[in-house]
Amino acid sequence: MFRxxxxxxxxxxxxxxxxxxxxxxxxxxxxxxxxxxxxxxxYLAHGxxxxxxxxxxxxxxxxxVVEWDTFKRLFAFLExxxxxxxxxxxxxxxxxxxxxxTTLGKIIREHGLDASVGKTVVAQCADxxxxxxxxxxxxxxxxxAEIDTSFVGCDVVCVLILAGGVHRxxxxxxxxxxxxxxxxxxxxxxxxxxxRQGLQTLYGDQFRLYLTQMGVHAEIVDMIERNAETGATAxxxxxxxxxxxxxxxxxx
Numbered sequence: 001m002f003r004x005x006x007x008x009x010x011x012x013x014x015x016x017x018x019x020x021x022x023x024x025x026x027x028x029x030x031x032x033x034x035x036x037x038x039x040x041x042x043y044l045a046h047g048x049x050x051x052x053x054x055x056x057x058x059x060x061x062x063x064x065v066v067e068w069d070t071f072k073r074l075f076a077f078l079e080x081x082x083x084x085x086x087x088x089x090x091x092x093x094x095x096x097x098x099x100x101x102t103t104l105g106k107i108i109r110e111h112g113l114d115a116s117v118g119k120t121v122v123a124q125c126a127d128x129x130x131x132x133x134x135x136x137x138x139x140x141x142x143x144x145a146e147i148d149t150s151f152v153g154c155d156v157v158c159v160l161i162l163a164g165g166v167h168r169x170x171x172x173x174x175x176x177x178x179x180x181x182x183x184x185x186x187x188x189x190x191x192x193x194x195x196r197q198g199l200q201t202l203y204g205d206q207f208r209l210y211l212t213q214m215g216v217h218a219e220i221v222d223m224i225e226r227n228a229e230t231g232a233t234a235x236x237x238x239x240x241x242x243x244x245x246x247x248x249x250x251x252x
Contacts, residue, residue, distance in 0.1 A: 040064035042077040043137045045120050045145035052087050060088040061120035066096030066157050071103045087114040096157035098181055102210045105164025115165025117154050118147040163214040171251045176236040180227035217244040
């Protein structure tokens with residue numbers, strides 16, 4: 001089902017808003033010495049009642065760069081969580097894989113999870129080094145935290161993951177920026193122009209189907225393709241979020 005993620009061409013987007021949340025110190029690789037630094041991790045967080053929505057005090061924090069194998073970590077994490085349907089709060093940064101983003105969205109929808117965007121701020125990380133904070137998040141225990149929505153950026157990768165949520169929320173002040181996609185093979189750096197064009201068409205069609213299945217308007221893919229030609233970006237307004245079905249509700 002997900003074989004194309006493993007052997008397919010790596011699609012990436014030059015991300016604008018999400019990069020503002022990259023950490024001050026590089027953290028250790030997630031999956032060993034060969035894994036990229038900053039790769040997305042998942043951990044349990046809990047706070048006061050209402051921290052993550054009405055009658056919600058516990059959530060799944062997802063933060064980092066969406067890499068070729070990120071979906072494996074989400075699968076493993078959800079097995080650990082079990083049958084609980086906790087919302088997932090996204091904090092996406094860096095240059096990420098668009099086709100893996102759609103895989104993450106499918107997993108989220110298949111598990112019946114809600115999705116939103118924000119920065120999970122772990123209380124124990126306040127006076128800790130980046131490495132110590134990272135170790136806490138990888139420790140497997142729920143961490144006391146709150147969700148910071150004072151600055152929320154959501155780019156193409158974020159949008160594609162968010163689309164998978166059963167209920168999808170963005171804070172009112174979020175900046176949603178649609179950029180372009182780039183074709184890149186993580187194993188072979190050179191992709192011919194002819195092959196690149198064919199893959200852009202192929203993946204564009206797949207993204208349209210995915211968004212339609214998730215209940216989100218495929219016009220977003222048209223924006224991605226136009227931006228690939230012009231090098232421009234498009235910022236979506238709150239009205240656009242609702243019109244395109246990107247969100248089911250707008251948060252405070």
